[in-house]
Amino acid sequence: MAAEPWEDELTRALAQQFGSRIERFAAYVGQNFLVAECAAVYDIVEALRDQWQFDYLAELTAVDFPSRPKRFEVIYILYSFARNQRIRVKCSAAEGERPRSVVALHATADWLEREVYDMFGIEFADHPDLRRLLLPEDWQGFPLRRDAGILDMDNRWVQENLGIESGQ
Amino acid sequence: MSQTFLDSNELVLNMGPQHPSTHGVLRVILKLDGERVNGTECVIGYLHRGVEKIAENRTYQMFAPYVDRMDYVAAVSNGLGYVLAVERLINVEATPRAQAVRVILTELNRIASHLLWLGTHALDIGAITPLFYTLREREEVLKIFENYCGARLTTHAFRIGGLQYELYDGFEREVNAFCDWFIPKVDEYEELLTNNRIWRERLIGVGILNAADCKRYGVTGPVLRASGVAWDLRKAQPYCGYQNYEFDIPTRQNADTYDRYVVRMEEMRQSVRIVRQAVGAIPDGPIKAKVAKVLKPPVGEAYVSIEAPKGELGYYIVSDGTLNPYRVRVRPPSLINLQALDQMVRGALVADVVAIIGTLDIVLGEIDR
Amino acid sequence: MIALLKKILLVDLLQGLWVTFRNQHPKHLYTEQYPLERPKVAERFRGAPRLNINPDNGETLCISCDLCAKACPENLIVVTSVRNEQTKRKDLTTFTYDTSRCMFCGLCEDACPVDALELTQDFELASYTREGLIWDRQMLEEGPKPTRYTR
Ligand code: SF4
Ligand code: SF4
Numbered sequence: 001m002a003a004e005p006w007e008d009e010l011t012r013a014l015a016q017q018f019g020s021r022i023e024r025f026a027a028y029v030g031q032n033f034l035v036a037e038c039a040a041v042y043d044i045v046e047a048l049r050d051q052w053q054f055d056y057l058a059e060l061t062a063v064d065f066p067s068r069p070k071r072f073e074v075i076y077i078l079y080s081f082a083r084n085q086r087i088r089v090k091c092s093a094a095e096g097e098r099p100r101s102v103v104a105l106h107a108t109a110d111w112l113e114r115e116v117y118d119m120f121g122i123e124f125a126d127h128p129d130l131r132r133l134l135l136p137e138d139w140q141g142f143p144l145r146r147d148a149g150i151l152d153m154d155n156r157w158v159q160e161n162l163g164i165e166s167g168q
Numbered sequence: 169m170s171q172t173f174l175d176s177n178e179l180v181l182n183m184g185p186q187h188p189s190t191h192g193v194l195r196v197i198l199k200l201d202g203e204r205v206n207g208t209e210c211v212i213g214y215l216h217r218g219v220e221k222i223a224e225n226r227t228y229q230m231f232a233p234y235v236d237r238m239d240y241v242a243a244v245s246n247g248l249g250y251v252l253a254v255e256r257l258i259n260v261e262a263t264p265r266a267q268a269v270r271v272i273l274t275e276l277n278r279i280a281s282h283l284l285w286l287g288t289h290a291l292d293i294g295a296i297t298p299l300f301y302t303l304r305e306r307e308e309v310l311k312i313f314e315n316y317c318g319a320r321l322t323t324h325a326f327r328i329g330g331l332q333y334e335l336y337d338g339f340e341r342e343v344n345a346f347c348d349w350f351i352p353k354v355d356e357y358e359e360l361l362t363n364n365r366i367w368r369e370r371l372i373g374v375g376i377l378n379a380a381d382c383k384r385y386g387v388t389g390p391v392l393r394a395s396g397v398a399w400d401l402r403k404a405q406p407y408c409g410y411q412n413y414e415f416d417i418p419t420r421q422n423a424d425t426y427d428r429y430v431v432r433m434e435e436m437r438q439s440v441r442i443v444r445q446a447v448g449a450i451p452d453g454p455i456k457a458k459v460a461k462v463l464k465p466p467v468g469e470a471y472v473s474i475e476a477p478k479g480e481l482g483y484y485i486v487s488d489g490t491l492n493p494y495r496v497r498v499r500p501p502s503l504i505n506l507q508a509l510d511q512m513v514r515g516a517l518v519a520d521v522v523a524i525i526g527t528l529d530i531v532l533g534e535i536d537r
Numbered sequence: 538m539i540a541l542l543k544k545i546l547l548v549d550l551l552q553g554l555w556v557t558f559r560n561q562h563p564k565h566l567y568t569e570q571y572p573l574e575r576p577k578v579a580e581r582f583r584g585a586p587r588l589n590i591n592p593d594n595g596e597t598l599c600i601s602c603d604l605c606a607k608a609c610p611e612n613l614i615v616v617t618s619v620r621n622e623q624t625k626r627k628d629l630t631t632f633t634y635d636t637s638r639c640m641f642c643g644l645c646e647d648a649c650p651v652d653a654l655e656l657t658q659d660f661e662l663a664s665y666t667r668e669g670l671i672w673d674r675q676m677l678e679e680g681p682k683p684t685r686y687t688r
Pocket of ligand 1: 638
C-alpha cells in the first residue's frame with residue numbers, strides 16, 4: 001500500500017497559489033496530506049484557515065528521522081468544521097532551522113509548539129514564549145529524538161534534584 | 169475601579185501542585201488584583217512518564233496497556249483510540265461482534281468518566297452529596313468492567329483486531345439492568361443540582377468560552393458543545409459502527425459552566441441510549457479478526473481520533489515497517505482544553521477558578537503523559 | 538399558611554429522612570469491610586500470578602517455551618531451562634516474576650500456549666521488602682499467603 005496521489009478542487013487551487021512551494025499532494029489509508037517546504041507552511045495554514053475554513057488545528061507534532069538530510073518532520077493536522085474534512089500539512093526541517101510559529105493563526109499551537117521544542121529541540125520563530133512545557137526547565141537534551149535512548153536521559157538532573165542514582 | 173490612595177500591588181498566588189481541586193498535580197500561578205484574576209500560568213509535567221518514548225521501544229501489542237494509564241478515568245476510550253489507529257495502519261477492521269462490544273464498553277466508560285467528573289466538580293463547588301451518589305453508580309460500571317476483563321480501571325479490554333475476552337454469561341442482563349437502574353439516578357442528580365440556587369449562582373455566567381474561542385484554542389468535547397457547536401466525532405466521522413446507533417448531540421448556547429454541566433448530564437442519557445441499542449443487537453461471530461501475531465504494519469502513518477469523554481482523542485502513529493512503532497503521538501484532549509483556562513479565568517473571581525478547572529474535566533495523567 | 542403548616546409538621550425534615558431511609562437497604566451498601574470481610578473479586582480478575590501444576594502428579598505444566606517472557610512489555614519474566622536428553626524436551630529450572638513492575642495487563646497469560654501461567658484472584662501482594670516482590674518458582678506455584686484477619 002503506497003500513498004496515492006490526491007487531487008481535487010482544493011489541491012488545484014493550492015497548487016496554483018503556492019506553485020512549487022508545495023512538493024506534493026497525497027493520500028494514505030484514506031487520509032489526505034500535503035508536503036510543503038518549511039518556509040511556506042505558515043502561509044499555507046493561513047490560506048487554509050481563511051479561504052478554506054480549516055479553522056481548527058487539531059494537532060501539531062514532529063517526527064525525527066536522523067538519517068534524512070533534513071532530520072525533522074513537522075506535522076500540522078487541520079480540520080474544518082464546515083467541510084468535515086481533515087488535512088495534514090507536513091514539512092521537513094533541518095537541525096537548527098526555525099519554522100515560523102503558527103500561534104498567531106491558531107492559539108492552540110502555543111503549548112503544542114512548546115511541547116515540540118521540549119521533546120525535539122525544534123525552535124519556532126516568533127513564538128511568544130518558547131520554554132519547555134513538560135520537562136523541567138534545566139533539563140538537558142531532547143528525549144523524543146531517536147538518538148536519545150531510554151537509558152541515557154538526563155541522569156545528572158535526576159541525581160541532583162531527586163537524590164536517586166539514575167532515572168530508572 | 170476607583171483609584172484609592174492605597175497602592176495595590178499584583179498578588180501572585182500559587183495554586184497546587186498539591187491542591188485538592190486541581191484534580192491531580194497541576195500547578196496554576198494566579199496573578200490577582202484583589203479577588204480578580206488578571207492572568208494565569210499553568211505549570212504541568214509533574215506526572216510526565218514519557219509514554220510516547222516508551223512506545224518507540226515496545227511492539228504494537230505491548231504498547232496497548234500503557235495507553236490506559238494516560239486518561240485513567242476513561243481507560244477504555246484510550247484503548248479504543250489506539251487499537252483503531254493501529255487497525256487503520258494494517259488495514260484491518262474489527263469483527264461486527266467486537267465492534268458492538270467496543271461501543272458498549274466505551275459508552276459505559278463515558279458514563280463512568282462523567283460520573284467521576286460530576287462528583288468531584290460538585291464537591292469543588294461545595295456540594296458533597298453528589299460525590300457519594302456518583303461513586304456508587306460508577307462502582308456498578310466498574311463491576312461490569314471487572315467481570316468482563318478482570319480489571320476495573322486500567323482495563324486493557326481491547327486488542328488489535330478485536331477483543332481478547334469473550335462476553336461472560338449474563339453480560340447483556342447486567343448491562344441492561346444497569347441502564348434501567350441508572351436513568352432514575354441521573355434524574356436524582358438533576359434534582360439535587362439543576363435547580364439548586366447555590367449551584368446556579370456559582371455556575372451561570374462563569375467561565376464563558378464562546379464557539380469562536382473554542383475553535384481558536386482547539387477545545388473539543390462537551391466544552392465545545394456547550395457553546396452551541398453540535399460537533400461530535402461519533403457523528404461527524406463515525407468509527408466502530410457508531411453510524412448504526414441513534415443518538416442526539418446535546419448542545420447549549422450560553423457556553424458557561426452551567427451549560428457544560430447540562431450537556432454532560434444529557435450525554436450520559438444519550439450514552440445509555442446507545443448502550444441499550446448496542447446490547448440488544450450484539451451480532452454473533454468471532455471476536456477477533458485475523459491479525460498476524462508478529463505485527464509489522466507497512467511503512468506509513470495514520471492519524472485516527474475518537475470522541476473521548478473529554479474531547480477529541482487522537483493517535484498519530486508512524487510505522488517504519490518494523491515491529492515497533494516509529495513514533496506514537498497522542499493528542500490528549502485534556503492538555504489542549506486546559507490551554508483555554510487562561511482565557512476563561514481572566515476577570516473571574518478566585519473562587520471561580522476552582523469551578524472552571526472542574527468544568528474543563530481534566531485528567532493530569534493525560535496532560536503530562 | 539401552608540408554609541407554616543409545613544414547618545409545624547416538619548415536612549422538610551421528614552422528606553430528608555425518607556431519602557436517608559430509602560438508601561438504607563443493604564443492597565445499597567458499597568463499603569467493603571476489607572480486612573474482616575474479603576471482597577469477592579470477579580472470576581476473570583487479573584491479580585497475583587500463578588504457575589499451574591498438574592494436580593495428578595505435581596509436575597509443572599510449563600513447557601519453558603519463553604513465550605510469556607517475550608510477550609511481557611515490562612520484560613519482567615525470566616525463564617531458564619535445561620534440555621532433558623531422555624524426553625527431548627526442555628525442563629524448567631527457574632522461573633522468576635517481578636511483581637513490583639508488573640502492571641497486570643494479562644499479555645503473558647494470553648501468550649502461554651498451555652495455560653501454565655495464570656493471573657489469579659489473589660490480590661494481596663504487599664511485601665515489606667523489594668526483594669519480597671520478586672517471586673520465584675516456588676512462590677508462583679504456591680501462591681501468596683496473606684494474613685487472615687478475624688474479629
Ligand atoms: S501481566 Fe503484563 S506486565 Fe505483568 S508479567 Fe504479564 S505481561 Fe508482564
Ligand atoms: S508461556 Fe507458559 S509454558 Fe511458556 S514459559 Fe511461559 S509459563 Fe511456561
